[in-house]
Amino acid sequence: MSRVGKMPIAIPKGVDVAITADQISIKGSLGTLVRPVNSLVTVKSADGKVTFAPANDSVEADAMSGTMRALVNNMVNGVSKGxxxxxxxxxxxxxxxxxxxxxxxxxxxxxxxxxxxxxxxxxxxxxxxxxxxxxxxxxxxxxxxxxxxxxxxxxxxxxxxxxxxxxxxxxxxxxxx
Structure with missing residues (x-):
């Protein structure tokens, strides 16, 4: 599994995460950002953390889990710090x-x-x-x-x-x- 994709994202105070089947929405003090979720990645939110896992054992799914994690981490940092x-x-x-x-x-x-x-x-x-x-x-x-x-x-x-x-x-x- 991707090293980046393994790390969960800690959600800071004042940031709300909404995950649906096809998109992830992050709302904070500096605005709201929405990104579509790739079908090769499963995204879960629990205990103030967002985790990412590949949906299957393919190389593309493994790579995409790390990519999605990095993109969502940038969204969290953007709505909290900018x-x-x-x-x-x-x-x-x-x-x-x-x-x-x-x-x-x-x-x-x-x-x-x-x-x-x-x-x-x-x-x-x-x-x-x-x-x-x-x-x-x-x-x-x-x-x-x-x-x-x-x-x-x-x-x-x-x-x-x-x-x-x-x-x-x-x-x-x-x-x-």
Whole structure:
């Protein structure tokens, strides 16, 4: 059996778990997340813990039990603590500004770029060169951060662009004559 799938998930206070035959719903202080349950995995909730077991002896069921456990653990952490991704802007005159559910970027193009945020995602700009994307769904937070970064990824010669706060950009040496 999967090592990850064997570990039960402890449910913190203030988090409600509802398991039906085809989906699992987790409700907490930061919202509600719903995920369909794979038919290869049996999910049980008892004594404040959620356990996962493969429905049969196939390799796919064993692997999927660990995957479902990791996804549900991220849902529990998301509705209780939340997730965030930090981005930084590197470049002269590069600025970001959060206005409600919009992120306005001035990143060296001839026009400003506006990115709309989906429901459940908050964007903050503590300084003009920092962007913080927060939300309860880890996958959506990561996807939005990747889409913002893709607007102007860091280029390899000067390192200008939008990068993750913990990202190391390797600078190439310029051509010599």
């Amino acid at each position: 997730f965030e991704r930090k981005l930084t802007l590197v470049g002269v005159g590069f600025r970001a500004q959060a206005a409600g559910q919009k992120l306005n970027l001035q990143i060296g193009f001839s026009h400003p770029v506006a990115k709309d945020m989906p429901a459940g995602i908050k964007v903050e700009c503590p300084t003009q060169t920092e962007i913080i994307i927060k939300g309860s769904d880890r996958q959506v937070v990561g996807q939005i951060a990747a889409e913002v970064r893709a607007i102007r990824p860091p280029e390899p010669y000067k390192g200008k662009g939008i990068r993750y706060a913990d990202e190391k950009v390797t600078i190439k040496e310029t051509k010599k004559k």
